[in-house]
Amino acid sequence: MKKPAIIWLNVAIFTITFLVAAIAVPYRAYTVGFDMTEILFALLCFIYCGMSITAGYHRLWSHRTYQAHWSLRLIFAIGGAFALQNSILHWSSDHRIHHKHVDDNDIDPYSAKRGFWYSHIGWMCREYQAHRYHDYKNARDLQKDNIVMWQHKYYVALALITNFGIPIAFGLWHGDLINSLLLAGFLRLVLSHHTTFFINSLAHIWGKQTYTDKNTARDNGILALLTFGEGYHNYHHIFENDYRNGIRWWQFDPTKWLIKSCQWLGLTSKLRTAPEDKIEKMRLAMTLKLSKKKLINHPEAEKMLRRLQQEYDNLIARVNDYYQIKRDLLQAKRQQVKSEVENSELLKQYHEMKEKLIAQQRCWQTMTANLV
Structure with missing residues (x-):
C-alpha cells in the first residue's frame, strides 16, 4: 500500500527546531552562556504554552469539562498558537476522534497500536489525515465560540507573531537576541512539542492501567511531571469529562489547580467531576x-x-x-x-x-x- 505524501513543512519544522535545540543551544551555553533571567523567561514561556494546551485545548475545548471567561479563553488561544499545535478547532476535532476510536488503527489519528514513532510524531509527517482538514462536524459546539473561530482563521499569523515576536521582543529588551531566540524560541518549542506528544505515545505504553484495560492508555506520575498533570491518562480515557486528571491530593496536576484557582477568581465555572x-x-x-x-x-x-x-x-x-x-x-x-x-x-x-x-x-x- 502506497504511503501518503510527506508533509514537508511539518518535517522541516520538526527537524530544524530539534537540531537547533540539540546542537546550537548547548554550543551557545558552552561558549557564551545563558543568564538566569533568560532561563526563567524561557521556562515561563514553556509553562504558558503547556498550560494553554492542557487547560485550554484539552480540558476546556476538547472535553468541555468546565466553562471559562472570554479573557481566559483568549489567553489560552494565543498560548496554543505559541505552542504551534495547530488551531483549537483542528486539535480538538482530532482529539475527539482519538477518544471515540482509541486504538483503532484505521480511524484514531494517532493510534498507539501503530507504534511509538507513529503516535508520537509520525502521524503529522505524512498526509494521513488530509480528508479531515476541513471536516469539523464533531466540533460544531466549538464553531459557536468566537475566540475559537478567530484563532482558527488567523492561526498562521498568530503562530508567526508569537513564536518570533515574543522571543525577539524579550531579546531586544534584555540585550541578547540570539540567546532569547535559542532558549525562548527553539528550545521552548521543542520541549513544548515533545512533552505534549508524549501523551499520545509514552502515555499509551508506559505506566499502569489503574481503571481499565480496554484501551492502551496508562497512568504515569513521571509523565504527569512533564505534562502539567496529563500523565494520569488511564483515568482520563475512562473519565474524560472530569476537569481533573490527577484526582488524589498528592498527584501532580497543576492544570487542575489552575482551573480550580480560576474558579475562585470567577474566571472558570461549572467544573465537572466524575462520581x-x-x-x-x-x-x-x-x-x-x-x-x-x-x-x-x-x-x-x-x-x-x-x-x-x-x-x-x-x-x-x-x-x-x-x-x-x-x-x-x-x-x-x-x-x-x-x-x-x-x-x-x-x-x-x-x-x-x-x-x-x-x-x-x-x-x-x-x-x-x-x-x-
Missing part, C-alpha cells in the same frame, strides 16, 4: 481482574478465586452503602440547618459506614497484596 463511587468501582474492578490473572496457575486457584470474588462483592456492597449515605447526608445539609445535621442520626450512620468501608478496604488490600 466518586463510579471511580472507586472501576478501580476495584480492575484490581479484581488483575488479581484473577495472578491466580491462574495457583494450586488452589478455584478456592482462592471464590474467596477473592466474595471479598470483592462484600467491598462493593460497602462502597454502595457508604456513598449512598454520603449523598443522603449532603442532601440533608442542603435542606436543614447545619447544626441539626451535625447532631443527627444520619451523621452517626455515616461515620459508622465510613469505618466499616475502611476496614473492608484494608481486608481487600491485604488479600490482593499477598497474592502470588
Whole structure:
C-alpha cells in the first residue's frame, strides 16, 4: 500500500527546531552562556504554552469539562498558537476522534497500536489525515465560540507573531537576541512539542492501567511531571469529562489547580467531576481482574478465586452503602440547618459506614497484596 505524501513543512519544522535545540543551544551555553533571567523567561514561556494546551485545548475545548471567561479563553488561544499545535478547532476535532476510536488503527489519528514513532510524531509527517482538514462536524459546539473561530482563521499569523515576536521582543529588551531566540524560541518549542506528544505515545505504553484495560492508555506520575498533570491518562480515557486528571491530593496536576484557582477568581465555572463511587468501582474492578490473572496457575486457584470474588462483592456492597449515605447526608445539609445535621442520626450512620468501608478496604488490600 502506497504511503501518503510527506508533509514537508511539518518535517522541516520538526527537524530544524530539534537540531537547533540539540546542537546550537548547548554550543551557545558552552561558549557564551545563558543568564538566569533568560532561563526563567524561557521556562515561563514553556509553562504558558503547556498550560494553554492542557487547560485550554484539552480540558476546556476538547472535553468541555468546565466553562471559562472570554479573557481566559483568549489567553489560552494565543498560548496554543505559541505552542504551534495547530488551531483549537483542528486539535480538538482530532482529539475527539482519538477518544471515540482509541486504538483503532484505521480511524484514531494517532493510534498507539501503530507504534511509538507513529503516535508520537509520525502521524503529522505524512498526509494521513488530509480528508479531515476541513471536516469539523464533531466540533460544531466549538464553531459557536468566537475566540475559537478567530484563532482558527488567523492561526498562521498568530503562530508567526508569537513564536518570533515574543522571543525577539524579550531579546531586544534584555540585550541578547540570539540567546532569547535559542532558549525562548527553539528550545521552548521543542520541549513544548515533545512533552505534549508524549501523551499520545509514552502515555499509551508506559505506566499502569489503574481503571481499565480496554484501551492502551496508562497512568504515569513521571509523565504527569512533564505534562502539567496529563500523565494520569488511564483515568482520563475512562473519565474524560472530569476537569481533573490527577484526582488524589498528592498527584501532580497543576492544570487542575489552575482551573480550580480560576474558579475562585470567577474566571472558570461549572467544573465537572466524575462520581466518586463510579471511580472507586472501576478501580476495584480492575484490581479484581488483575488479581484473577495472578491466580491462574495457583494450586488452589478455584478456592482462592471464590474467596477473592466474595471479598470483592462484600467491598462493593460497602462502597454502595457508604456513598449512598454520603449523598443522603449532603442532601440533608442542603435542606436543614447545619447544626441539626451535625447532631443527627444520619451523621452517626455515616461515620459508622465510613469505618466499616475502611476496614473492608484494608481486608481487600491485604488479600490482593499477598497474592502470588
